[in-house]
Amino acid sequence: MSHSERMSFETNALLTPHETLQMDAHMSSSLEFLMENAGAMVARLIRQHFKSCRVLVACGPGNNGGDGYVVARYLQGWGWPVSVAPWKKPQHGSLAARAAQEWTGPIVAFEAAEAMRAELVVDAVFGAGLSRPLPEDVVHFFQHVPRCVAIDVPSGVDGVTGACWGEVPQALLTVALVRKRPGHLLEPATGRCGQVVCVDIGMPEEAFSGLKARYWENTPSLWPLPLQYEQDHKYTRGVVSLYGGAHMPGAARFASDSARHTGAGLVCVSSSEEGAALYRTVLPGCVVDQKTPYDSVKDQRRRVWVCGPGLTFKEVESVLPTLLEAQCHVIADAGALAWADGLPEKLRGVKVMTPHLGEFVRVFGPVRTSRLEAAQQASKETGSVIVLKGADTVIAAPDGRTAINRHATPALATAGSGDVLSGIIAALCASGMPAWEASCAAVWIHGEAGRQAAQAKGGWIVAEDLITFLGKARHAAEKSQKLSINR
Numbered sequence: 231m232s233h234s235e236r237m238s239f240e241t242n243a244l245l246t247p248h249e250t251l252q253m254d255a256h257m258s259s260s261l262e263f264l265m266e267n268a269g270a271m272v273a274r275l276i277r278q279h280f281k282s283c284r285v286l287v288a289c290g291p292g293n294n295g296g297d298g299y300v301v302a303r304y305l306q307g308w309g310w311p312v313s314v315a316p317w318k319k320p321q322h323g324s325l326a327a328r329a330a331q332e333w334t335g336p337i338v339a340f341e342a343a344e345a346m347r348a349e350l351v352v353d354a355v356f357g358a359g360l361s362r363p364l365p366e367d368v369v370h371f372f373q374h375v376p377r378c379v380a381i382d383v384p385s386g387v388d389g390v391t392g393a394c395w396g397e398v399p400q401a402l403l404t405v406a407l408v409r410k411r412p413g414h415l416l417e418p419a420t421g422r423c424g425q426v427v428c429v430d431i432g433m434p435e436e437a438f439s440g441l442k443a444r445y446w447e448n449t450p451s452l453w454p455l456p457l458q459y460e461q462d463h464k465y466t467r468g469v470v471s472l473y474g475g476a477h478m479p480g481a482a483r484f485a486s487d488s489a490r491h492t493g494a495g496l497v498c499v500s501s502s503e504e505g506a507a508l509y510r511t512v513l514p515g516c517v518v519d520q521k522t523p524y525d526s527v528k529d530q531r532r533r534v535w536v537c538g539p540g541l542t543f544k545e546v547e548s549v550l551p552t553l554l555e556a557q558c559h560v561i562a563d564a565g566a567l568a569w570a571d572g573l574p575e576k577l578r579g580v581k582v583m584t585p586h587l588g589e590f591v592r593v594f595g596p597v598r599t600s601r602l603e604a605a606q607q608a609s610k611e612t613g614s615v616i617v618l619k620g621a622d623t624v625i626a627a628p629d630g631r632t633a634i635n636r637h638a639t640p641a642l643a644t645a646g647s648g649d650v651l652s653g654i655i656a657a658l659c660a661s662g663m664p665a666w667e668a669s670c671a672a673v674w675i676h677g678e679a680g681r682q683a684a685q686a687k688g689g690w691i692v693a694e695d696l697i698t699f700l701g702k703a704r705h706a707a708e709k710s711q712k713l714s715i716n717r
């Protein structure tokens with residue numbers, strides 16, 4: 231059992247609407263209590279974030295609407311001027327209908343004029359399970375809303391993929407219940423959520439029994455890093471190999487330096503005669519040789535390879551098939567992805583692929599669903615961990631485990647940043663971490679190094695800066711792991 235399976239629904243696990251339904255089925259006798267708590271918690275957050283003002287609670291027919299009626303009741307109880315605008319009444323006898331019955335304050339029409347009269351609108355129309363386009367009158371209503379607080383998600387957000395079913399309300403604050411949803415972390419939904427705050431509504435532990443988390447926010451508690459031991463030597467730390475191209479040596483240099491700064495015990499660079507002469511001068515900390523891939527893989531210590539940064543089609547062709555045949559752990563990026571243009575089967579056997587969206591489309595074709603689902607599908611089909619890079623990097627494992635990383639900075643959008651990430655993943659794989667955990671950890675450390683470098687350098691950084699902060703970034707992850715163990 232992997233670490234992420236053991237921790238199951240820890241606080242960084244993300245809940246899908248399907249899992250929420252399973253929990254609700256399990257907790258059917260406590261749902262009224264949970265709705266009361268949810269509404270009370272949302273009302274408290276509103277009181278914390280806003281001064282008393284005219285509030286309009288827009289309620290849908292389901293339990294999201296039910297929560298809305300409870301919010302209205304609490305705010306009114308504290309003396310706030312509150313009205314409720316039902317989009318549609320809840321079904322007779324439902325939980326939401328019971329919450330609606332307890333609302334004795336003003337009820338107004340669900341129309342734009344009422345939205346404009348309010349100073350704050352609570353969006354309790356639809357929750358995260360919406361699976362068809364937003365009705366036009368809902369879109370029209372929210373176009374006239376001044377400030378908005380959303381319960382669960384802004385109505386129209388798909389809680390799993392982060393897709394928006396039409397023009398979704400722009401919230402200042404979104405209150406997640408029990409756990410965040412994957413959609414809270416994925417674009418375009420993240421941009422519509424404003425600040426996301428997750429509240430405890432008193433869900434008992436037993437509600438999670440039988441549920442297995444499949445989605446996580448990428449935080450250090452997800453992937454324990456190997457520590458340093460007194461008995462360590464360079465081979466226990468791990469060996470990273472890469473083939474250095476003769477034409478674009480910068481990329482191999484970034485990847486190898488990154489692997490070393492992340493903690494690899496040894497980095498070996500193989501290249502042509504011309505390339506090796508160059509690498510010997512620019513990479514004094516690496517072992518540089520002119521071995522063919524065929525000879526290199528005979529060394530059982532050289533199991534982990536970065537393949538692609540700075541390589542031409544021909545160079546990839548002369549290296550990658552041999553590495554895959556020898557069942558090496560290959561981290562494929564850049565040139566290796568271009569080499570598999572439209573033919574993902576050429577990459578079968580690769581452990582980790584790190585495409586940005588453009589590279590992903592080149593290999594796998596246009597994304598017809600969402601980035602999240604496309605990455606999951608590609609991972610399942612190829613058997614590789616897919617690291618689909620972006621502001622909301624998705625790290626998908628072939629067995630369905632998926633992490634979403636928001637621990638990053640726009641400062642990372644600089645040439646060479648991807649080569650650095652490949653080197654970090656390779657170093658962590660070489661240290662013995664499984665491919666998905668190593669990839670998640672690498673993406674977090676990459677983001678942390680970017681943040682630290684940007685802070686130190688005034689916001690604008692280059693790949694070289696990033697590399698110098700990798701040791702500190704790894705240390706930051708280790709420190710926060712120690713804290714979570716002590717807790």
Ligand SMILES: NC(=O)C1=CN([C@@H]2O[C@H](COP(=O)(O)OP(=O)(O)OC[C@H]3O[C@@H](n4cnc5c(N)ncnc54)[C@H](OP(=O)(O)O)[C@@H]3O)[C@@H](O)[C@H]2O)[C@@H](O)CC1
Binds near residue numbers: 250254265296356383
């Ligand atoms: N365990 C927890 O975490 C707890 C969660 N809680 C709360 O439960 C909420 C989820 O509740 P929910 O399942 O009732 O879903 P919700 O979105 O309110 O309503 C769906 C309704 O809308 C309708 N409908 C949908 N789309 C439509 C469209 N385009 N156009 C027209 N109609 C459409 C749909 O109709 P149908 O699809 O059935 O035809 C159905 O009637 C969650 O967000 C949270 O706030 C809390 O109470 C505490 C415990």
Ligand SMILES: [K+]
Binds near residue numbers: 354
């Ligand atoms: K909502």
